[in-house]
Amino acid sequence: MTINMGSADRIVRAIVGVVLIALVFVGPQTPWGWIGIIPLATAAFGMCPAYSLLGIKTCKKK
Template sequence: MQINIGSTERALRLILGVVLVLLPFLTALSMLWTWVSVIAGLVLVVTGVVRFCPLWAMLGICTAGRK
């Protein structure tokens, strides 16, 4: 697993992921949107922490500055 997420993208993923995980607790989302929000948030947080995105790897995208 090669790093393919740069520092700026990593910070954005972590911030947006935490917001999406907390969103259902701050608003009155339906059950479906609660699950969508939490799952999407967790995916963003995990990919931000490990600095690897499988989708970016399949598409050949690298924002880390090196390949």
């Protein structure tokens, strides 16, 4: 499992994930907000399976 996401991509995904999960508790309070677990998990691990399939890397080369 190699890291294929840059820091800006990870920050945006983490923010989107937290906002979506917050929608479960505040706002429309629908269970669709739990979909925010996916971007939050990919941000935590730094690896996006869709990026791997498409050959995309947003991280800087070492």
